[in-house]
Amino acid sequence: xxxxxxxxxxxxxxxxxPHTGTDIPAEIAFASxxxxxxxxxxxxxxxxxxxxxxxxxTIRTGISRSVIDVNRDPSGASLYPGQATTELCPTTTxxxxxxxxxxxxxxxxxRTAYFDPYxxxxxxxxxxxxxxxxxxxxxxxxxxxxxxxxxxxxxLPQFNIGTNGGTTCAPALRQAVEAAxxxxxxxxxxxxxxxxxxxxxxxGRPGGGVHAIQMxxxxxxxxxxxxxxxxxxxxxxxDEARAAPMRAALTNILQACLNFAGAPE
Numbered sequence: 001x002x003x004x005x006x007x008x009x010x011x012x013x014x015x016x017x018p019h020t021g022t023d024i025p026a027e028i029a030f031a032s033x034x035x036x037x038x039x040x041x042x043x044x045x046x047x048x049x050x051x052x053x054x055x056x057x058t059i060r061t062g063i064s065r066s067v068i069d070v071n072r073d074p075s076g077a078s079l080y081p082g083q084a085t086t087e088l089c090p091t092t093t094x095x096x097x098x099x100x101x102x103x104x105x106x107x108x109x110x111r112t113a114y115f116d117p118y119x120x121x122x123x124x125x126x127x128x129x130x131x132x133x134x135x136x137x138x139x140x141x142x143x144x145x146x147x148x149x150x151x152x153x154x155x156l157p158q159f160n161i162g163t164n165g166g167t168t169c170a171p172a173l174r175q176a177v178e179a180a181x182x183x184x185x186x187x188x189x190x191x192x193x194x195x196x197x198x199x200x201x202x203x204g205r206p207g208g209g210v211h212a213i214q215m216x217x218x219x220x221x222x223x224x225x226x227x228x229x230x231x232x233x234x235x236x237x238x239d240e241a242r243a244a245p246m247r248a249a250l251t252n253i254l255q256a257c258l259n260f261a262g263a264p265e
């Protein structure tokens with residue numbers, strides 16, 4: 001069993017990091033460890049490391065998404081029927097490169113060892129914060145390369161806000177996050193190619209005081225994207241100065257979440 005990393009805050013905000021992990025347990029063999037880490041949300045936990053200073057609770061798994069993707073439906077059902085995507089235990093990378101073919105018993109083992117503890121932590125922190133706040137925001141933090149032709153056409157907008165068609169949070173939260181994004185020089189879209197993964201869809205219950213929203217950033221906003229995404233060039237290093245403008249924008253976005261959560265109902 002793998003314990004997620006939890007930093008507890010008292011503010012009505014949880015920031016979750018499902019895809020920043022790169023750990024591959026010794027008993028799981030990938031032909032290419034680099035391919036197994038290629039699609040990580042590189043440096044996102046570092047990009048948002050200011051969140052604890054806002055009083056937010058943060059939850060992160062160290063396990064690579066190629067071992068098991070904690071943001072997929074545990075039943076194995078696709079979140080995006082009819083569109084290319086990756087599975088609970090991905091058989092390919094985003095670009096279609098082969099990774100693995102675990103059997104049903106192995107998938108069940110990984111779910112017990114890695115998926116379930118991560119979501120138990122989310123459930124516990126939601127319950128803890130809901131006991132002291134009438135509203136809690138669960139903010140699911142992600143990133144992806146700006147161009148992934150197998151998943152979407154052209155260049156992805158900088159900010160990709162996911163609310164699963166407005167079902168996972170109140171309109172006021174969506175509007176507050178959209179306004180914070182609009183105050184930047186970068187592009188945005190709501191419920192475009194990325195409408196929110198299993199975390200957002202599963203926990204977002206506005207009527208029950210839990211408002212979930214996903215933010216998928218295009219990587220170009222905080223790191224340099226190379227011309228070739230091969231082992232020699234990816235991931236590019238994290239640089240504080242390079243990331244500073246995006247960190248400032250994200251600080252405003254998380255503050256907008258806090259303002260929503262603390263506003264009178």
